[in-house]
Amino acid sequence: MGPQAALPERLSRAVEARREETVRLLQEFVRVPSVTGYEGTFAAAVAEAFREAGLHTETFEATREEISPYLEHVGEQARYEGRPNVIGRRPGLGGGRSILLNAHIDTVEAGDPTAWAEDPFSGAIRGGRIYGRGSCDMKGGLVTHLAAIRALGDAGVELAGDVTVAATVGEEDGGLGALATILRGHRADAALITEPTRLALVPAQGGSLVFRLTVRGRAAHGAVRSRGVSALEKFIPIFEGLRVLEREREASLSHPLYENIDDKAPLSVGLVRSGNWASTVPESLVAEGRLGLIPGEEMRDIQDLVAGRVAEIAARDPWLREHPPELGWIGGQFAPAEVPVDSPIARAVARAHEGVTGGRPVVEAVSYGADMRHFVLLGGMPCVMYGAGDVGVAHAPDEHVNIEDLLTATKTVACLLADWCAAAG
Known part of the structure; x- marks a missing residue:
């Protein structure tokens, strides 16, 4: 077995070696509220986590001036100040395809805390699940990106292509952060959003x-x-x-x-x-x-x-x-979007999932709106969604994500990066 054939196994071992650290990071993220419009404190924690992961990190706030031509997407009532987006870059060696990994950092309100079995900001672990507002939608997806990048470093894998991680604000009410990220020139050959899809490959959003x-x-x-x-x-x-x-x-x-x-x-x-x-x-x-x-x-x-x-x-x-x-x-209007099921990025995610799990992923659409539309329609980037968690528990009391699924998604993203961005080492 050659070194490339063994790469999924190496990356999976690297992810498992940081299991406790990955779980702990998601717990820490859940403990910092980041309701839409008030993401600033959490964004600072995200920026620090990006730097610790070795990413070249910058933050920026969207401005009304740059967004004004697109107000039908985000709504007139959008706030701009105190809502930084966080961008992390892992430059490649050159010659490989680039990818943009996206996760939104805002959440909906926790609602009535008495409806929860656990404190909605506790990050409690019960039955192999991490509980709390945002654990599923979608701080778990953000942790997936960071843990995958750490696994590449631990496994000694260099990439030819650049990796950009965009942690964006305001997805829940129109996608202000993703829109601004694209307008600031952060683009790639493809994009992946780790929305909670139950590890299904999603090339179409409503x-x-x-x-x-x-x-x-x-x-x-x-x-x-x-x-x-x-x-x-x-x-x-x-x-x-x-x-x-x-x-x-x-x-x-x-x-x-x-x-x-x-x-x-x-x-x-x-x-x-x-x-x-x-x-x-x-x-x-x-x-x-x-x-x-x-x-x-x-x-x-x-x-x-x-x-x-x-x-x-x-x-x-x-x-x-x-x-x-x-x-x-009123408010943000979400256009539907899709990419071909056989597009290169969709095939690459499917290969990575199969390399980790041994089986092909379910391929399906979702009926909800997401930031995927901005990357496809405005950014001109082929984009799919794939991640741990079930949208059926998002926005609800006792929101949670399964730890094993979180690690499976992390292994898949690590293998995707090695494949898409042309691994060396």
Whole structure:
């Protein structure tokens, strides 16, 4: 067996040798809150970890000026100050392909701590899992990158191609950090995002649009409610019509990687505000929701589709004809994106996974939006997602990642780097 044939085994041993250190690093990361918009303290810890891993490290904050042409992606309300992105570089010897490894450092809120079996910022270990907000989505993915790079050094592996690690802010509300990273010129021959995919290879991500719908009524005392017009009652047929639209889309959409996904393009209303007094007919209602897209769909087309359906429903009601609902698109808008299943980076990740596990990875799409779209659509980089963890426990109480899966992902990324960037040694 030649040295290259034995490389996956060498790298796997190097990852295992740092098992406790890798677990400890993720625990330390989980213990530093980094809710979207407030990533600064955690970014400092990430920069220190990058330097300890031997990466040439820089930090930068996005500016409104550079992002302003792309506000439809990140939203008008994005904050910029105190939210540094962290970039680490491992220069190669020259002549090899480059790669950009990405993980976002922001998380959603922990929510009610009493709903958790463990403190959401404890990094507790139970049953072979590390618990805490961000453990799965996606501080575990960031640790995967760092541990893989350390394994290369421990195994004495030099790379011909450059490796860039981008720890970016704001993914949860539009991808401000990934967008700024690309605009600053950080690009490569391919990109890998270690989102929690359950070790599946993901070459396609869904998109999502966030909308706000305002319905007007007329206030009146509840004792004479017929003199008023309830905005809530006027909203109900609109809501029902949107559910019909969701069912129509689910029945008509087709994509080979979405055949086994139950909710290909879900439409959900997550927030409704109406009325200000129990005995007053509500004069207004504001509803906000999310609509999914699949690769191949254009955001503008779907926005027009929804607007047309709302207008169609309103035209059937005399009050709404005179007082049409107002539909707007708010926050970050996520376009869908995909790369060919047989693209070089997809094949390389599959080879690396097979070299570590002995079997080919599951290949599937995800219905949620992610930063992959920025790297593919804006950066022009082929990009796939692959990582430990299950998105089904992300954003939820008792979020966790399985330690063995974390190490498997780390071994896979290490082998990917050795293959893609042309290992020597």
